[in-house]
Every structure is written in C-alpha cells, then in structure tokens.
Amino acid sequence: MALPIPDLPVLAEDDSMLSRKFGRELANYFAGSPLNRLSFLRTDHAFLSSAFSHPTTKFLLLQNLSPLAKDPTTLAYVHKADVEPLTGPDPFKKTEEQLLQEFNSDVTFPVVLFLGIDEKKKTGFEWREYKGEAHFAVDVTPQGPIAEKAKSVTEAVKAKGIDFLPGARHVSLNAPEAAIYAQARHMLDWNARNPFCGGCGQKTLSTNSGTKRVCPPTDWAGLPDGSKAPKERGHCPTRKGISNLSFPRTDPTIIVAVVSADGTKLLLGRSKRFPPDWYSTLAGFLEPGESIEEAVRREVYEESGVMVGRVVIHSSQPWPYPANLMIGAIAQATPSGETIYLGNDAELEDAKWFSQDEVREALLVGVDQFGQDGSQSRKEGALRLPPQTAIANRLIDAVIGGYLGAASKI
Numbered sequence: 001m002a003l004p005i006p007d008l009p010v011l012a013e014d015d016s017m018l019s020r021k022f023g024r025e026l027a028n029y030f031a032g033s034p035l036n037r038l039s040f041l042r043t044d045h046a047f048l049s050s051a052f053s054h055p056t057t058k059f060l061l062l063q064n065l066s067p068l069a070k071d072p073t074t075l076a077y078v079h080k081a082d083v084e085p086l087t088g089p090d091p092f093k094k095t096e097e098q099l100l101q102e103f104n105s106d107v108t109f110p111v112v113l114f115l116g117i118d119e120k121k122k123t124g125f126e127w128r129e130y131k132g133e134a135h136f137a138v139d140v141t142p143q144g145p146i147a148e149k150a151k152s153v154t155e156a157v158k159a160k161g162i163d164f165l166p167g168a169r170h171v172s173l174n175a176p177e178a179a180i181y182a183q184a185r186h187m188l189d190w191n192a193r194n195p196f197c198g199g200c201g202q203k204t205l206s207t208n209s210g211t212k213r214v215c216p217p218t219d220w221a222g223l224p225d226g227s228k229a230p231k232e233r234g235h236c237p238t239r240k241g242i243s244n245l246s247f248p249r250t251d252p253t254i255i256v257a258v259v260s261a262d263g264t265k266l267l268l269g270r271s272k273r274f275p276p277d278w279y280s281t282l283a284g285f286l287e288p289g290e291s292i293e294e295a296v297r298r299e300v301y302e303e304s305g306v307m308v309g310r311v312v313i314h315s316s317q318p319w320p321y322p323a324n325l326m327i328g329a330i331a332q333a334t335p336s337g338e339t340i341y342l343g344n345d346a347e348l349e350d351a352k353w354f355s356q357d358e359v360r361e362a363l364l365v366g367v368d369q370f371g372q373d374g375s376q377s378r379k380e381g382a383l384r385l386p387p388q389t390a391i392a393n394r395l396i397d398a399v400i401g402g403y404l405g406a407a408s409k410i
Contacts (some may be wrong), residue, residue, distance in 0.1 A: 007175040008032050026398075028317035028328075029171065029389040033179035035116030035135055042208040047127055048092035048114060051134040052080065056124035059083050060115070060137045060180065061164075062188055063154055067181050069165040072172040075181060076162045083138050085156075086110050086149045096207045096214070103216040103230070105203040108145040111191045113137040113210035115183055137184035137210075139192065169321065171389040178389075179318075186320040187211065190248045193322075197246070200236035204246065213246040215239065253324045254295045255283035257395035258308060261335040266359050266399055267306060268383075269351035277366075278384040279352065281392040283326070296329050302344045304351040307337025314398060317391040328391045330399060358383055360400050367393065 008027045013019075041047045051057060058077035061068040068076045091112045094102070115135040117125065124133035142151040154164075165173075173181055187210055197204050197215040204213040215238050218230035238245070258267035258281075268279035284299035286292065293311040300308045308331045317326040340351050362383040378384070386392045 026315045026394065028315055028326075028391045028394055029175060030178055030182040030318045030320065031316070032175065033116070033183060034118055034120065034176045035180060035183075036119055036130070036132070037116040037183075038114075038130060039211075041127075042114060042211055043096070045092045045095050048209055049090050050127060051114070051117075051125050052090060052092055052112070052136065054125040054134060055079070056121070057134040057136065060135065060184055061140045061153070061157065062137060062184060063140050063142075063164045065141075065185050065189055066164040066166065067170065067173075067184070068157060068162055069173075070162060072165060073174050075173065075177045076157075077135075078157055082157060083112075083140075083153060086140065086146065086153045087112050087138060092209065099205060099207060100214065100216045101218075101230075102220065103205055103218065104220040106221040109206070110146055110150070111139045111188055111206050111210045113184060113187050113191075115180060135180065137188060139188045141192075171387065182318050182320040186250075186318070186323055187248060189320070189322050194246060197236060197238060199238040200234055202233055202236065211248065215246075249323050251324050252286045252292075253283060253319075253326050254286060254292060254299060254329060255281055255326050255391055255395065256296045256300060256308075256311070256329045256331050257281045257314075257392075257399050258300055258304075258306060258331050258333055259399055260338060260353060261333050263332070265353040265355055266396065267300075267304060267333070267340075267351065267353055268359075268396075269304060269348040271347060272349045274349075275384065277381060278386075279350075279354070280386050280390075281395055282348075282351075283392075286327075292327055292329065296331050300331065303342075303348050305339060305341025305344060306351075307334045308332065309334045309337075314395055315391065317394075319391075326391050328395050330395060354383060356400055359385075359396060363397060363400060 008029065013024065057080060059079065059082065060075060060077055070076045087110055091109065113136060115137055117130055117132040117134050119130070119132040121133040122131060124131065140150045140153050142154065170181060191206055191210060194213055195203060200215065202215060204215055206213055215236045217233055217239055219233050220230045223231065259265065269282050270279045282300055282303050284295065284303070286295045292313060296311045297308045300306050311329050311331045314328045314330050316328060319326050342348055342351060362385045365378045366382060366384040367387055368384065385396060
C-alpha cells in the first residue's frame with residue numbers, strides 16, 4: 001500500500017485497555033511538533049528575554065507566510081543577529097502592563113512568536129528545569145512602517161544562499177519541521193488578520209509573545225512631545241469584565257470516510273477544482289451548538305444526500321490554511337440511506353460509491369501530491385486520491401486496512 005509519512009510520532013505500543021479496543025494513537029502531518037511549547041511561560045518576560053538572547057536560539061523567518069528553507073524538505077533557521085535589525089535587541093524587555101501604558105497606535109512592532117524549546121538538544125538554553133534549543137518565529141513580510149527593516153533582513157539572509165519556500169501549501173517539509181511551520185504559520189497569519197479590535201475597530205496590541213492581542217484603553221498617538229498623559233480611547237466592549245483580550249482562532253472542521261451499510265464500499269466526492277479523476281472524503285465546518293457526530297451527519301447529507309448512522313472519531317490534524325483543525329471520522333451509511341443526491345448543496349461536482357478493490361488500487365498507484373499526477377502505473381481514468389500528508393488519505397487508508405490498522409502497514 002501507499003507508504004505512511006515517516007517521522008510522525010506515535011505512542012509506544014502498550015497493553016492499555018484503550019489501545020486494545022481502539023488501536024494505537026495516530027498522529028497526522030502538521031501534528032507532532034518536537035517542541036515543548038511551554039505556554040505557561042509566555043507571560044514571563046524574563047524567560048522570553050533570556051531565550052531570545054541565547055546564542056543557540058533558532059529563528060524561523062516567514063515572508064508572506066512562506067518559510068525560510070534550505071530545500072523543499074528542510075527549514076532554515078537564523079540567529080538573533082540576523083533578526084535584530086527588525087526586532088531590536090530585546091522585544092520582550094517590557095511587560096504587558098508597560099506595553100499597554102506606552103501604547104502608541106502610530107508605532108508598529110514586528111510580531112515575534114515564541115514557538116517552544118527542543119528538549120532533545122541538551123546543550124542549549126536553560127531555564128529552571130527546562131533545557132534545550134529555543135525556537136522563535138518572526139514575520140519579515142515587508143509592509144507598513146517596518147517594511148524597509150524587514151526588507152533588509154530578508155535581503156541579508158538571501159545573500160547567504162537561502163530563500164523562502166515557494167508555493168501556497170508547503171507539504172514537502174519533513175514531518176517534525178512541518179509541525180513547527182504549521183504552528184508559526186497559523187499564529188503569524190492570525191496576528192496579520194487581526195490588527196484591529198473586533199469589538200470597537202481600534203488598533204490592537206500583540207502580547208504574550210504573539211499568542212494574544214489586547215485592545216488598549218489609552219493611546220499616545222498624535223500627542224505633542226512633552227504630553228503628560230495619553231488620550232483615552234473610544235469605548236470597547238472587550239474592556240468590561242475579564243475579556244480584554246483576543247486569542248487565536250481555530251476553526252473545527254469534520255472530515256469523514258463514509259462506508260456503506262455492508263462495509264464493502266467507500267463514499268468519495270469531488271469538487272470542481274479537483275484534478276481529473278481525483279476524489280476525496282467529505283468535509284465541512286462545525287456549526288455553533290453542534291456536536292462532531294451531528295456535523296458529520298449533516299455535512300454528508302447536505303453534500304451527498306447519503307444518510308449516516310454511527311460515527312466514530314479516528315484522529316485529528318491541524319491544517320494551517322488558514323486555521324483549521326480537521327477532526328477525522330469514519331461513519332457508516334444506514335441501509336436505506338445510500339442513495340446519492342447532489343441537489344441539496346452545490347459544493348460537490350460528483351460523488352460515488354467505490355469498491356474496496358478500487359480504493360486499494362488507488363492507494364497503491366493513484367496517490368500523488370496535490371495537483372500532480374506522477375504515477376506511471378495508474379490506468380487512464382482510474383481513481384486518484386489525496387496524498388499521505390492529508391488526513392483524508394489516512395482515513396481512507398484506515399478503512400481499507402480494517403479501521404484500526406492502516407492498510408499501508410500491510
């Protein structure tokens with residue numbers, strides 16, 4: 001069968017009750033980061049300053065959300081001296097309280113995101129019981145008041161012979177670094193999309209090393225030199241109670257492999273943007289007040305007309321395009337609900353029931369990267385499937401492998 005993605009972390013084999021009943025836990029591409037995020041230290045400015053300044057600390061640069069890379073499989077990191085022209089010597093020297101007191105909406109700071117520590121590297125940064133290589137991400141997209149500084153940083157790193165990885169989806173990275181990139185991309189994209197408050201429309205301030213934005217109550221912008229106090233900003237509903245903050249958005253999305261009532265066929269659909277012969281599992285966003293199981297049944301019915309009974313959650317995948325959490329499930333159609341009808345929702349161009357033999361063959365010779373038909377063994381017009389980097393492939397593979405085990409291990 002199609003080979004699984006190498007280097008994805010899985011829990012060690014054990015004899016626990018849950019593993020005996022449901023199989024080993026599976027990690028998907030973009031998950032399984034090697035970094036300890038140490039999220040509880042994001043408000044500790046002494047920690048952040050120390051980590052930022054350590055000589056072993058690595059900085060991942062993103063330009064228009066594309067990562068700096070040595071090659072399509074490997075990220076490239078730079079050092080503090082490379083980013084200092086943009087970030088300054090210590091972007092974490094002031095606390096959130098100080099930043100709020102000094103807030104000036106006319107002044108722009110780059111987003112410097114703390115990603116975590118690689119604790120496998122025992123010779124790096126050390127803080128209390130934590131030791132390893134600290135990782136930060138910096139948005140160096142040349143825009144706004146800091147465009148020239150960002151441009152100077154990007155030109156300097158390119159002069160060293162490294163560049164930003166082209167393309168819209170970066171699924172060629174090795175699995176551990178893909179997870180690091182996914183975290184950085186998701187967070188920097190969220191910051192870029194939220195420069196203004198959703199409650200009042202005024203400018204927000206990035207804090208907690210890029211993982212939180214607040215709407216300051218005062219502003220020094222436009223005041224003459226020598227002013228003794230900032231001006232009060234307009235009313236904002238986020239400043240009432242304890243909700244003076246905005247945290248990153250994550251959009252839960254279901255994606256499901258639907259098997260027939262007798263378990264012999266698999267329901268797959270295709271949208272108009274898919275390449276020829278390409279089919280995939282069905283997916284859609286969860287709605288407010290809806291469980292995962294309810295969302296699976298609703299989406300499958302809306303898109304294909306098929307009625308689903310039992311739903312089992314298989315695994316999940318962070319998908320940073322821009323901020324999805326793909327919740328993978330396997331569901332079974334009801335005996336009287338297998339008729340396909342595409343008139344409810346115009347999202348799908350086609351949907352079909354495929355036999356397990358057809359799907360098994362496609363896993364062998366019909367799996368390629370997005371938009372690339374690289375297999376020479378696939379017959380003309382035969383089924384094509386998404387790559388192993390997509391959770392859709394892993395769900396399909398699990399069904400053909402007997403639900404608990406992937407077919408790729410056979």
